[in-house]
Amino acid sequence: MRVLIVEDDRELAGWLQAAFQREIGTADRVDCLDAARAALSVGRFELVVVDRRLPDGDGVTLLGDLRALEPRPATLMLTALDDPEDIAAALDGGADEYVGKPFEPVELFARVRALLRRFFLDRSGSLHVGNLRYDVAHRSAFQGEIRLPLPRRELAILEILIRRVDRVVLREALESSVYGFDDEIQSNALDSHVSRLRRRLREFGCTAKITTVRGVGYVLNAQ
Amino acid sequence: MMRRRSITVMAATTFAGSLVAVMACGFVVVVSYLLNFGEDRLLLGPIKATSLLQTVVARNASGHLALEPNAELAAFVGAHPKLWYVVSDGDTTLSHGVMLANPGHDGAWQGRLRLTEFKASADASSVEAGGPVSVAVIAQTRAGPVSIEVGGVSPLPFVEMILYTLGDATNLYSLLAFILLAMGVTHLVVLPRLIARPVRRVARAAEAIDGLPAGRQLPVESAPKELVPLVDSFNRALQRIDATVRSQRNFLSNAAHELRTPLTRLRTKLEAVPDAAQRQDLTADVHNLSSIVTTLLQLARLSGQPHAFQPVNLVLLCRTTVAELVPQALADSVEIEVTAPEGSVVVRGVETAIRSAVANLVRNAVRHAGTCRKVAVVVVVPGAVRVIDHGPGIPVAGREQLFQPFARGSTTDDDGVGLGLAIVAQVMAMHGGLVDVTDTPGGGATITLGFPEARPADHPERAPAIASAARDLLRTETPGDPALHSG
Numbered sequence: 001m002r003v004l005i006v007e008d009d010r011e012l013a014g015w016l017q018a019a020f021q022r023e024i025g026t027a028d029r030v031d032c033l034d035a036a037r038a039a040l041s042v043g044r045f046e047l048v049v050v051d052r053r054l055p056d057g058d059g060v061t062l063l064g065d066l067r068a069l070e071p072r073p074a075t076l077m078l079t080a081l082d083d084p085e086d087i088a089a090a091l092d093g094g095a096d097e098y099v100g101k102p103f104e105p106v107e108l109f110a111r112v113r114a115l116l117r118r119f120f121l122d123r124s125g126s127l128h129v130g131n132l133r134y135d136v137a138h139r140s141a142f143q144g145e146i147r148l149p150l151p152r153r154e155l156a157i158l159e160i161l162i163r164r165v166d167r168v169v170l171r172e173a174l175e176s177s178v179y180g181f182d183d184e185i186q187s188n189a190l191d192s193h194v195s196r197l198r199r200r201l202r203e204f205g206c207t208a209k210i211t212t213v214r215g216v217g218y219v220l221n222a223q
Numbered sequence: 224m225m226r227r228r229s230i231t232v233m234a235a236t237t238f239a240g241s242l243v244a245v246m247a248c249g250f251v252v253v254v255s256y257l258l259n260f261g262e263d264r265l266l267l268g269p270i271k272a273t274s275l276l277q278t279v280v281a282r283n284a285s286g287h288l289a290l291e292p293n294a295e296l297a298a299f300v301g302a303h304p305k306l307w308y309v310v311s312d313g314d315t316t317l318s319h320g321v322m323l324a325n326p327g328h329d330g331a332w333q334g335r336l337r338l339t340e341f342k343a344s345a346d347a348s349s350v351e352a353g354g355p356v357s358v359a360v361i362a363q364t365r366a367g368p369v370s371i372e373v374g375g376v377s378p379l380p381f382v383e384m385i386l387y388t389l390g391d392a393t394n395l396y397s398l399l400a401f402i403l404l405a406m407g408v409t410h411l412v413v414l415p416r417l418i419a420r421p422v423r424r425v426a427r428a429a430e431a432i433d434g435l436p437a438g439r440q441l442p443v444e445s446a447p448k449e450l451v452p453l454v455d456s457f458n459r460a461l462q463r464i465d466a467t468v469r470s471q472r473n474f475l476s477n478a479a480h481e482l483r484t485p486l487t488r489l490r491t492k493l494e495a496v497p498d499a500a501q502r503q504d505l506t507a508d509v510h511n512l513s514s515i516v517t518t519l520l521q522l523a524r525l526s527g528q529p530h531a532f533q534p535v536n537l538v539l540l541c542r543t544t545v546a547e548l549v550p551q552a553l554a555d556s557v558e559i560e561v562t563a564p565e566g567s568v569v570v571r572g573v574e575t576a577i578r579s580a581v582a583n584l585v586r587n588a589v590r591h592a593g594t595c596r597k598v599a600v601v602v603v604v605p606g607a608v609r610v611i612d613h614g615p616g617i618p619v620a621g622r623e624q625l626f627q628p629f630a631r632g633s634t635t636d637d638d639g640v641g642l643g644l645a646i647v648a649q650v651m652a653m654h655g656g657l658v659d660v661t662d663t664p665g666g667g668a669t670i671t672l673g674f675p676e677a678r679p680a681d682h683p684e685r686a687p688a689i690a691s692a693a694r695d696l697l698r699t700e701t702p703g704d705p706a707l708h709s710g
Contacts, residue, residue, distance in 0.1 A: 009484055015491040053480050080483035081476055082517065083524065084575040102487040102513050104506075105494055168546035213549050215561025215600070216542045221553075 001025030001116070004045040006036040006062065007078070008054050016049065016078075023109045024116075032056045037065060045073045046120065047112065050095075052079035052086070063093040074119040076112060078103070114166045127162050130207030130222035134162045143204045153178050154197040157190075161210065161220035170217040194218060231415030238410040242403075267384055268303070268376035269358040275299055276308060276371050280364040288315035288366055305375035312369045320375055421447040425454060438465060475520055482516045518646055521579055525649045530573040537570060537577075537602050537674075538563040544581045545600055548589070557592045559585065563602035570606040570674035572654045577672075580650035581608055583643035584670055588612035593667060606674035613667035622660045647672070 003020045007013040008031045020027035024047070030036045033056045040048075048066060050059035059077060066075055077090045080101040087098055097115045099108055117127060126142075127134045133142045141148040141158055150158065156178045161169055175190055191212075198210045207223045275296045283289040288310065290296075300306055300319070307320030357374030379387065428441045440461060446454045490509045496502040545559050552559050570577075581600070588598040591614035601609040617625060626648035651658050651672055659671040 009488065011488050012484070012491060015488075015494075019491075019494075053476075080480045080487070082479065082520070083472070083475065084578075086476070101483045102490040102509060105491065166550055168549045170542060170546060211553060213545065213559060213561075215563060216545050216549065216559075219549060219553070221550075 001047065002043065002045045003027040003047045003049065004036065004039055004043075004073075005029040006031075006033070006048065006050045006054065006059060008032060008051060019105060019109070020049070024112060033059070033062055036062055040065065040069065047074045047076065047116065049076045049078050052077065052081050052090070060090055060093045060095075063090070063095055067094050074115050076115060078108075110166075117165055118163060127165075129162055129165050129220060130209075132162070132201070132206045132208040134159065143206050146204060148200060148204055148206075150197070150200060153193050154200065157193055157197055158220075161218060162208075164220075166219065166221050168213055168217050168219045174218065231418045234418060235410050235415055238414065239407070242406055242410070246403075266358060267387055268379045269373045271379070271387055272299060272303075272306065272308065272373045272376050273358060273360050273362065273371050276310060276373065277362045277364050280310060280362075280366050280369055280371075282366045288312045288317060288369065290317055303376050305377065307373070307375045309372040310369055312366060421450060425450055429457065432461070475523055478523075479516070479520055483513070486513050486516070514643075518583075518643060521646050522649060525576060525646065525653060530576065530653070532571045532573060534569050535572045535574045535577055536567040537606065537608055538567050540574065540578055541581055541600050541602050541608060544578050545585060548582060548585050552589045552598070555589060555592075557589045557596045557598060559589070559598045559600065561600045561602070564604055568602050568604055568606060570654075570676075572674065576650045576653060580647045580672060581610070583646050584608075584610040584672070587643055588614070588668075588670075591615065591668070595667075603671075605676045607671055609669055609671045611663050611667065611669045613663055613665065616662055616666055617660055617668045625660065626658060 001024055003024055003026065005013055005016050005020065005027055007016060007029065010031070013029045013031065017027045017029045028039060028043070028045075030039050032054050036048075036050070039045075048062075050062055052059045059079070063075060066073060074097075075095050076097045076099060077095040078099050078101065079086075079090075081087075082100050090098055096119065097111055099111055117129070125135060125137045127136060131143055134140075135142065136159075139155060139159065141150060141155065157174060160174060160177055171190060178190070178193070194210060194212070201208060201210070208220055209223045211219050211221070213219060276290070279290050279292055279296055281289055281291050290310070305320065308318065310317045357372060359370065359372040361368055361370050378384075425441060425446050432439050432441075440458045441454045443451060443454050443458070486509060490506065490513075493502055493505050493509065496505065541563065542561050545561050549559055585598060585600060588610050589612075591612055592598055593612065593614035595613035597613060599609075599611040601611065603609060626644050647670075648658055651674075655675045657671075657673040659673060661669045661671070663669045
């Protein structure tokens, strides 16, 4: 895993580089957009951490260049700007995650790991949460080598939750992707599917846990 | 209250006034013409006499020409002692009075005049002697064509002369009345509209500019010439507002950057502090500072920038706001639950502002969740959000100052910096709503955000009534508790 840090504050960039080396993988740092473009043109990065206010412009402008790359690196904006409009501009521009300064180092890396989990499959093409592995290509879930026998709808629910691990998925988002237009949705159908899925995960000793946020949706995270 | 001057009324009045003036002038001209010019006015009397005679000429039982005198003729005869007339059909000749010797009259006109054509003759001496002028006419009557010759009529009194002249032109009158009516309609109805329409158009364009001008301008091309100075200065004002908003936004971004960058540096350096207890203390201080910075910036943003009010669905807003806060709450092992009616609960407001108010309340509730570790967010029809915790609650005495910046609940933890609720109060004041603090049954605090139902931006004069309605709503649900006004 190779990380590019675009940060003009020398001290902070130094700390970030060291911390990313320790927590994630090889980390390079540059202090302006031009240098970042130069680095991206010669090296391949899986994650780019960008500040907003850089000496030669707004980090958001770099997002366009990143989108053009193949494969596209995951992007994390690390910035002091927290005006909702600034955040919206960054997310609309294609940032995958937005972390405000000052940040808690623990939280920063938790988010980075979650981002990378969402973003990259491991070599076998799987997503991991705790000891649960989801094979995206074959649409099947495993605990160790055991394949979890999941019916179609529970599998669909699990896939959506695992793709948004550690984040709340709204009820209607789940409903709209699990049920077709013609399906008649009983008001508690989703709940019962989720509780069956939850039971199944428990039976197979998975450490991934689905939490219900009543009135909002569900969140999957590692126990 | 001073009566506002209306351009259209002024214009209409001016036009109507000038119309009346023109008509009065015309009248004066006609009258002075009648009074001052030539013999025509002297002819009026004999002509009137002729037409009176014309109506009374008839034939008697034996077929001879006869007059059937009526009151009008009698009155005329009475008023003109020197009156003479001769009515003849060739066979019979009726006459009255003494026919004055008239050198101009030789009787040769008879038979040469067309029907209703007058022949007047007068000599200077007779005119000066009191104006007897004679006229002769061959007129169509009930008795067939007759010749009528009239003379010795004194000049008509002024009023009678005017009335007779005017009374003779009914068709002209209807035409005149029609023209007057048309002009009246034009001046009183069409003209005001012509003036008001472009004004309204400009006003509509101005109305379409919401709280966020951001480069919007009134169209100068479509504005009438008279309004261009107004439109221009309005546009310049918009540009100035834009510039102010931009510079304030820049200032806030700069402030955010300048304040947070050193805090971030500080926080990362704390990682190197070997003593865990000390590191935790210092980290908490950084958190405090950072949340003060955040809330100060939010407050500045709320109070310093124009906002566009739009319909906001409280249900969706609460659910998505809670969704963002859940991971952190779960990490602190606090459950958050949202209860909302089916469908949507819509209020008018600024979404980002309401979101930050709700987020502040929920964060506050999570922080003070108490042993129950549960926080409930309830959306209430027609437009209120209630955040309920089961923590230590807020003593009644401290509730007023809770919403002042830098006030703090009487809890002992250092986490709550007390600016969050000031933001909540600011947001609700901005929306013309209310913040209400009550006790949760069984312990804890319930904070309710009550939004005005209708559209205060559209009906500013109704806002107080709505606010009091919202207060009533809050009161009925929590009797005996003092409702706090956020503003």
